Structures are given as C-alpha cells and as structure tokens.
Amino acid sequence: MKTTWSGTRAVTVATLAAALFAPYAARAAQPDDDPEKVARWLDFKEGTFKGRAIDPHGDAVIKLDAPARAADAAVVPIAVNAQFPQTPTHYIRKLYLFIDENPEPYAGSFEFTPESGLATIETRVRVEDYTFMRVIAETNDGKLYSAIRFVKASGGCSAPADKDEDAAERTAGQVRIQAEGQAVAGKPELAQLMVRHPNRTGMAMNQVTRNYATAYFIRKVSVTYADKPVMIANVNFSISENPNFRFYFVPGGSGELKAHIEDTKNKQWDGAVAISAQSGGAQTSAMK
C-alpha cells in the first residue's frame, strides 16, 4: 500500500477503464482544462444519466470540499455538504462520486432519505495525480446537480512502510459507530462510522514482497436509525484504508443507530449504538 496505485497492474485490473484511459494517459489533467470535455466522465455520464440534464452550478444543493493540494494521495479527505435539510417533500436522494483520473473513476454512491436530516457525507478517498473530482446530487424530483473540484494529489514521500497484509486482513471488520455530542430529538445529528479494513486496491506492489495483493474492499455500508435507512454507501477501493464516514440522521426519543458492512469476500459486520436524544428545543453543536 505504498502508493495509491500505479503501474501496469492498474491497467490490467481496470481493463474497462483502461481502454478509455489510454488516449490521454500521457498528459496530466490541469485545473484549467474543460471539465465537460473529459472523455471518461462523458462516457459515465451518458451511461448513468442517459442524456438527463445536469445543472453544473449545484452550489445551492451541494458543495464539494476537497483540498486543492493533497500531501498523501492515498488519504484525501473530502466532504460533500448538503445546502438544505432533508424534508419528505424535498430531499437529496443520492450522491455519485466520480474522480476522473482514477483507474476506476466511479468511486461509488451514497443514498439518503428524509430521515437522514442532512445529505452531507464526509470520507477519505484515494486520488490519482492531478484530477477533477465531481459529485452529482440527485434530488427526489429526479433533478441532477453537480459540484466539481480540481485536486492535485502527490504523495508517497511519507507513505507508511508496507504493512503485513495478512495481519491487516485478520483485524479487518472492527466497527465503531458513534454520535457526536448530545443528540436532540428531531434535529439532524452527526454520526461517525469507522471500519478497520485494508480496502486494498489490488494495484499497489508491496515493496518488500514485490507482489500485488488482490483487491479487497468494503463494497456496501448500510446505516439505519430505528430500522429506517439513513445512509447507504455502495463504494469501492477508491475509499481509503480504514474507511471513515461522517453523516447525519434525525433521532427521535430513543432508538438504535445501526451499521451493516459487507466486503468483497462477502464478510459482514455490524455495529450499533443506542441514541438517547434530548427533547427538542435545546441547541446542539452538531447543527451548522
């Protein structure tokens, strides 16, 4: 896990992406490139959204927060901040995350419900070099909005030494889920989910063994509160090692916040935390 991903292995693994990637692989993306002319994005857009219009100025719906320069391409913190609260009549249903230059550019999706309170998600991703990163938000009326950032990721100078991959796999699956601060009934409450997992790309050579470990990652995260879904992530190895998600839910009087996690070897883990919310009215620090 020394670098993010590199070398020929990236091409052989992501064969589907490689065919599209090859024509412009020689030139690094630049911040002043036209983000609407990136071939891989256009292909994904056509395949996924089938000609539906995407509002490119989605600032009133979502804001994407990502560092302009990332020192460690293997761990780039990002936040997608929803700009309005979820209500039964108007809410963000789904966020798509796309990182143009990654071997597998589609990093996954995050689904929300009115019970989410706020369709904000924060996590850490792997980023290949200099790239556009984009989030498409789909609202419950079927409209699409995009937010885009250019990220310059370098890294590796301080990459941690290669780890024992067997050990990393043995300890995989420890789940920690918690709410931040005192929950208040009826108000969006910030929660954090952490899963110990190597989330291997299958594209990084171990510098000691000179071998490539196979791709092994968390593919699905489902979080419910009081048995109603609040956040469902369908993701891949673009999420950094030890996946970490921060998101919201709306607590009632008392209930359980539960996470169910599945990885690519069909291992499954659960985590839960009881939430006892104060009755509404008091201010909560989680609200911003």
Add this chain to the structure above:
Amino acid sequence: MLLFALSTLARAAMSGMPAPVAIAPGVYAFLGDNDAVAPANHGIVANNGFIVGPEGVTVIDTGASYRYGRAMIEAIRKITPLPVKLVIITHQAPEFVFGAAAFRDDGVPILAHARAAQLIRERCSICLANLRKTLGEDEMAGSRVTVPDKTVNGTTEIESGGRQLQLLHFGPASTPGDLAVLDTQSGVLFAGGLVSNGRIPELRNEQIPGWLAALENLHALDLKTVIPGFGAPLRGDGIMRTGDYLRELDAAVKRAYKNGVGLTEAMHTVQVPAFEHDKLYAIAQPQNVQRIYLQLEKQ
C-alpha cells in the same frame, strides 16, 4: 575555442543558484529561497553548504536536482581547489537529496543515518516523480535516486577533509534518521530537518516528542550559529521557535479531535496564529493538521 568556452559556461550556469555565504572560516552555506518548490525558484528552496578543511571539502545536503548538485560542485570549485571528500545527507526529504547524484558521478562517498538511507531507497522514487511533475523534465534532467553508501546508526564523530565533525542523532524526530552536523572548530551547526526558520515544517515522518527532545538537546549546546534546513541562519535560541510550532500545532489538533471536529473542518479551522505569516503556511498547515489528526484516529 571561444564558442566552446561560452557553451560550457552556459551549460554550467544554473539560474537562481545562490552564491555561497561565508558563515565562519571555511564554512559556507547556500541559502534557498525558503518557499514552496516551484518552477520560478527551480526547486532551490532549502539550505545546504560545505565545510573546507586542510585536506578537502565536506558537503552537507545537496538540493532538489542533479543540476543543482552540479552547480554546487562548480561553486565549491570557485572557493577551493581541494577535492570534495564526503557528502552528508541530513535526512530524507526531496529538497535535500537529489543533488547527490552529481557527487556520486564524481566518486564522492555519500553518508546518511541508516534509517535515512533506507527511506531514500524505499521512497525517494515517489518524491522524484513528484518533483518532475512540479519542476518539469528539463529542470530535473539527470536526477536519480542516490542511496547513500556510508551509514551511521547514531551520534558519531568523524574527521573529514581534516576537520572534526560531530554527526548528531537524537532518535526519530523530524524523520526517523535525522542527522545534525556540528563543525567542532567553528561551532556552526547544520540542523537539517530539525530546524526551520520562517517556514513551517512539513510533517512527513515525524515523531513530535522525539523532535522536541532533539531541539532541547541542540538548544543545550548553546550554539552561536545554526544553519536551519530552511530559512536564514540563526542563533541557538532561535531554534526553539520550530518547537513552539510543533507544540501548538499538536495541542490544537488534539483539541479539535477531542471536540469531535471532523477532519475536513479541522483542516480549515485548526490554526497556529503565531505562524500564519511563515512561508508555506497556506499549503502545509492543513496537511500537517491532517497528518496529526489521522495519527490520533489510529490510537
């Protein structure tokens, strides 16, 4: 003949190459511009230098490119005809290691702490690729990873070029294999990665408690002149400002983490106000916050 001479000169010159500054008898420093590596400064951001003894020259750190290493050799030639006997690499960081290839081409031994040598072997190819991307192929032409061929495992006194040098190692600090080089005769210290002046350090492989202890140890030596890895030379007292930054940064990140502030927000909001006007702050501060935050998460 004239044409040949001119072309040699043209090839030899490196734009932006600072003139060596005489620090003490026989002790010279090249002072970089202290900013982020960028095409405009040709990557000449860090400090390095050389010490001239009765029998030869000892070079301390080598800059960010092969071209810079060659320019150092030429600048040294203008000061002394004595041969370069040894290159000392103070730590593994891209702004310090890539000129070493020019000295290796001349058959000069290159010394570092064993851990620094190991890290150069394992990681510097990645840093080199980053530098090529930032500075371009031309600026980085000829640059290659040059693994030191002599190593020390701890504080060691050596004689090089006829001068006594103390290679000081205080355990893992700014990197696992930091060396500071003290010239016994002049009392001048080349502090390498341990000290930054007017530029916040980029945390890469640091251990903050060890780093603070190393600074205390250096402070106790009561040095008159310290050449920091970055920024203007300073007196021994001045090195403690690097420690102030580390302490305040560490405390501020821990505070935010304990208060449940998310990583993205912490990168925006955690500041060390006394250092806001230091070079590199805008770039390195959020990265330093991230690094400490992620370490806290693993505990």
